[in-house]
Amino acid sequence: MATLNWIGKDAVVNHDKEVPFKLFKKVKGASVGEHSKNLIVHGDNLEALKALMPHYVGKVKCIYIDPPYNTGNEGWVYNDKVNSPKIKQWLGKVVGKESEDLTRHDKWLCMMYPRLKLLRDLLTDDGFIFISVDENEHCNLRGAMDEIFLEENHVTTVTWQRKKESSNDSRNITVKAEYIVVYARSKIAQLNLLSLSEAYIETAYKPPTKEFPNGKWRPVPIATTKGHKSGGYTYEIVTPSGKKHKREWAYPEESYKRLLSEGKIYFGMKGDGVPQRVIYAHESTGIPASNIWTDVATNKEGKNEIINLFDGGIFETPKPVGLIKRILELASQKDSLILDSFAGSGTTAQAVLDLNKEDGGSRKFILVEMEDKVARDITAERVKRAIKKYDYNDGFEYCELDKPLFNEDGQIEETCDFKQFATYIYFTETQTNIDPKKISGNYIGEYGDTEYYLLYKGKNKNELDKATLKTIGDSDKKKIVYADRCLLDDDTLAAHNIVFKQIPYEVKVY
Ligand SMILES: C[S@@+](CC[C@H](N)C(=O)[O-])C[C@H]1O[C@@H](n2cnc3c(N)ncnc32)[C@H](O)[C@@H]1O
Structure with a gap:
């Protein structure tokens, strides 16, 4: 594995250890209900993740984050209190555009690295992290993630179609997609299958026929290539028209005969092809997701969802609920804990509540948002409005980050109980x-x-x-x-x- 290097790396690789432990202070007036176990935290996620650690280490099943993409237009500022003269020069200054700011990628990596380390430690062993990113930092993110989560835990990079319509905003190729980088916490993690959508059944399945009358069906190969891990059963199969096929199959001969007697073997249109197993749509347990997502909601829907709740577009870059629901379908169980530490308008909370309503789940969420003008009035307010409008049967606790557990003299904060x-x-x-x-x-x-x-x-x-x-x-x-x-x-x-x-x-x- 090639090693990624950047200005400030030495100072930040262990910065997560230097971040002071802060306590949480609940704000009753901004919360909805009591004892919901959902949490919205107002504060910088570096401190918030550290504060979450004594309560949630190794407990989060699915993390989705949507950090600043570093486009040069977001106005984000690097502000971590890292003890390095080089880094101190960056503080309080808006990160500039590609041609103006020669350390813009260094700053982004310095910001992300300690946060990604804390996020890793919060995950369950079978957990997954999904990170939205675009071409500005995709490569750098992969390099950092390979170091922190290890290359062997990289699952894929999903290409998500964020808009359908064409626009005239590019000299060469119009960018209609962005990426979601996916890593598992460890080798034991396994994503769920996706249930079949009507659209998928329509395109991938054949209509019922005289031979296969029990619903929409599709043939799946049972012949395997020599040495393939699911193969290894060699015997001869004779088709109804007398043609012989002797090769390696995925199933032992008894299983093949059972499928044949159940009318679930297809020999092709002429009846003499290599036999295939027939699977009916209603019998399918689902399909693995692909890494191209053109079939989920786009940013346009994300914006409309905010407008529907606030009578106006009060947040610039909301993701659509459907996108995050797809992630939750893949990477959560009904009782999982979900974390989003760049919460923005709180789409992740709505996706959790919506999926729970749909499948009777009891998933819980933790959201972190730093901006004073966003956390309470947009993140929490959106979730509050969504609960009311869509009749979600849940609430949340709203917290501020309080004082550090240890003061500057190293003494324990007196209000700590x-x-x-x-x-x-x-x-x-x-x-x-x-x-x-x-x-x-x-x-x-x-x-x-x-x-x-x-x-x-x-x-x-x-x-x-x-x-x-x-x-x-x-x-x-x-x-x-x-x-x-x-x-x-x-x-x-x-x-x-x-x-x-x-x-x-x-x-x-x-
Ligand atoms: C791209 S937006 C996320 C949008 C979100 N996915 C949604 O659907 O609304 C990124 C958010 O992360 C917040 N943010 C940036 N740096 C942060 C930090 N260090 N701690 C907590 N929040 C942060 C920003 O204020 C912004 O609201």
Whole structure:
């Protein structure tokens, strides 16, 4: 694999580790309903993804993102607080056009790289990420993704027809398509089949005939090439007109005979061709998606969907609901968690709610949007209006990003409560999410053969001493105990199998 290099790469490859952990602050007035488990977060997604980590690491089944394409017309600004003199010169300045800004691709890669790393860690092992992009950054995105997700997990790049109509905006070739880059989190991930559309059945299936009267049908080859993985059964088949075909077939002879007796073998129009299996449309479990999508909604529909909800085009670049529903059909189960960290007008939330309504699913969404003027008034408002207009039976919680867990002096933020801190400690120790139901007193959970405890009643009030020792369990397991101070001697700690860790200095950073 060729290595992709760019200005600032050294400074950003581990920037995800330096991003401070922030807490969430729920905004009741901007939320809809309670306990929906859907989330809209207002904030920069670098900080928001990091803040999501203690709650959602390894839990997201499908990510769709639609980041700035870097066209030179979006007015996006690189603003990450990376400690590099080169990068500091870029801050606060709008990224320019191709001919004006020689570091525009470097900036885009510096912005995307740490976010893609966090997104990877949020995915389940069988999860997928779909990333919208156009020709401006497609190649750079592939290079970065091959490093972060690994080349072997690249699934495909889908070409999506974003508009049908021709326009006069190109000197040479009119661009009517853009791309969706697809990666799996690991080798075990498997996309769903797509159910057959009426249009597909119309073109790919034959009408019923006297020989095959049970509905629309199509012949599927059963002859295989030598050595093909699904082949390997060699025997002779004689057609009704007496012609012999001896070669390798996909099925053993008994299976072939069963299909023949069920009237599901086709010998071609003249009755002497190489036999094929007949599949009726109503028996099909679906078809794999192709990597050319001309059969889903276009940007025009996306714009109309916004106009229908707001009586006007209040957002420039909404994707159509149908496009994201196609992604969800392929990459989610009915109870999956879906994440979109460049939420814009919130199309992903509507697609989740719409698909749930259609198939009785209970998928949940997390959306992140940075812009002050967009997050509440467009993203959340669109989802709120869609719930009402289309009678979706769900709500969402709207959150702001709050203060960092640790202040600039490295001390714990005073407003941080026990549960928030426990969630963070448990996550950094185990890289898994806490089960809040298991928290009991100072006990915050166990992982493998270690129990975890947190003594935290507020700043400087947390001592591991003879009194608090009584609150630590007496199992034989190793116990990691976080507190401000330890007044027990080493023998006592060893006798109780306790490892003491001092707050805040020994709190790990993710
Ligand atoms: C192309 S739009 C996404 C459109 C969206 N797919 C839709 O259908 O409406 C990109 C969005 O990402 C947001 N954005 C850009 N950088 C961000 C960041 N660092 N954190 C969170 N949101 C960001 C922008 O404000 C913009 O609303």
